[in-house]
Amino acid sequence: MPKLKARLSSIAARLLLASAVLLPLFLGLTGYFLNSAFENSLTEAESARLRGHINLLFSVAEPQVQNNRFERLKMPVTLSEADFEHPNSGLYGYIFNGKEKLVWNSNSAALLAPPAFDQVVTKDSPGQLVFSEQLLDKKKHFVASYAVNWEDTSGKPAPFYFVVIHGATEFKAELKAYRQQLWRWLGAAGFFLLIAQVVILRWGLRPLGKLAVALKKMQSGDTSNIAGEHPKELQKIVDNLNQVLEREQALRQRYRNSLADLAHSLKTPLAVLQSRLGQGLESDSELQQIASEQVARMSQVVTYQLQRAVSSQQQGSFRRTRIEPIAQRLFAALQKVYASKQMKQSLELSPNALVAGDEQDIMELLGNLLENAFKYGRSEIRMSSHAVGHQLCIDIEDDGPGVPENQTERILERGQRLDTNQPGQGIGLAVAAEIIRSYDGDIHISRSPLGGARFSIYLPLPTASD
Structure with a gap:
């Protein structure tokens, strides 16, 4: 049975x-x-x-x-x-x-x-x-x-x-003769019809076998979706399955990216704590203040990255965020991390420089770009802003080795780095680019008058209704 x-x-x-x-x-x-x-x-x-x-x-x-x-x-x-x-x-x-x-x-x-x-x-x-x-x-x-x-x-x-x-x-x-002929021919017809049915079934169900092979290839990792052309009765199913697979892959990729972004975002606060603890020069109250600030920063980063992991779109794109306070906080924190370089800092921002974006997004964006500037700059960093139409252009410049023109697009991809001698995973610039694109902004990389790289960020200005 x-x-x-x-x-x-x-x-x-x-x-x-x-x-x-x-x-x-x-x-x-x-x-x-x-x-x-x-x-x-x-x-x-x-x-x-x-x-x-x-x-x-x-x-x-x-x-x-x-x-x-x-x-x-x-x-x-x-x-x-x-x-x-x-x-x-x-x-x-x-x-x-x-x-x-x-x-x-x-x-x-x-x-x-x-x-x-x-x-x-x-x-x-x-x-x-x-x-x-x-x-x-x-x-x-x-x-x-x-x-x-x-x-x-x-x-x-x-x-x-x-x-x-x-x-x-x-x-x-x-x-009697007619009946004998009739049943003989009907029997032969039934036999050939069964054979024809078997052939038709094999031919008609062949697309299902083809679909099973495509699914097996996808399961084994040979392909990322169900490839090939299928009959119109199956094509709708295949298209829907591919859409589900694409959404699932995108979701997994977003989770991986968010974990990588979380780890990358925690590097700076941890580096601040490590550098100050390593010096051992601060009083207990000063050390406690620094630790409290960086722990609060890490808590904000964790909350922010968790929100990004479960949300497929930017939230808070209609908020007003001032650039100068965020830049001052980042400069102060990074100056402690890279204290040994004794970098000369130039902050030329208007106190009223505003963008239409979430504060955590702007903090993440500027933090990644400024950390790159501190890491690769030799002695000087400059940050300035000016309005361009309905956008605010923020320039971050350093006097480091710069970025070759043929590599300006590649370094904005995840995992891509020009200098493998420096520590890092090639995530910061990719995260910055993702945030900029989420606000319909833009980013350009060029040569700075200081001699190094200049990152020009274009973000929308707040409107009257924001």
Whole structure:
């Protein structure tokens, strides 16, 4: 039973089982109706044949009149139909008079006992051909009878009954031969239909096999989605599956990015703490203040990155954020991390420099770019801003080695770094670029007059409704 259930779980097995059950039933009903139609056709042909024989007898019969009275019918010695002349040929002709007495029979019936009048004649149908099937001598025969009234010279009617009997031997033989041929051909048709069904099923279900192969390749990691062209009935399913897979991959990528961004964002506060603890010069109160500030910063970073991980779009794009306080906090923190460099800092920001963005996003964006400037700059860093149309342009410059023109696009991708001698994972600039794009901003990398790189950030200015 479990094996049968397992087999029936296959679509092909179910369709083949249904075909194996329904096809014989269909062919059986077809054979039954075809046999019935053929048998009715043979019966109609037999009726028409016997009608022709009745007409033959009626046409050659001649009435004999004596003393103005109808005496008898005169029939020719031989008939044109050969079967009426050969004894026991199976075709027999009879004529009965009004007194139910046999007055004539064909030569073929000379050696047979005549049938009973009531068995082969129906009196209630004068002028009509009556066709029936009768058992005569325990054998099936077809009987046709026709009643006619002949009038004598005085107008007195004289009834006569013409009867033709034909054995059913030929009828049965023809019907048997037809049935044998019919069931033979139907059986052959059923066999070939089953073979055709198997071929059609294999051909029709081939796209499902192709889809299974594509899914297996995707599962093994050879492809990231379900590739290939499929029939239109399956294409909608494939497209929907690909959309689900793309969303799932995007979600996983966002989670990975968020974890990487979280780790990257925590580097600066941890570096501040590490550098100050390593110096061991601050008083307990000063150290406690620095630790409190950096722990609060780390808590904000964790909250911010968790919010980004569960949100597919930027939130708070209509907030007003001042640039100068964020820049001062970042400069102060990074100056402690890179205290050994004794970097010269130039902050040329208007106290009213505003952008339409979330404070945490701006903190993350500027923090990553300023950390790069402190890391690669040699002695000087400058940060300035100016309005360009409906955007605020923020320039961050250093006097480091700079960025080659052919590498300005590549370094904005995750994991891409120019200087592998410096510690890092190549995440900061990618995070900055993602934040800028989320606000429909832009970023350009060029050569700074200081000698190093200049990162120009374009963010939207707040509108009156913000």
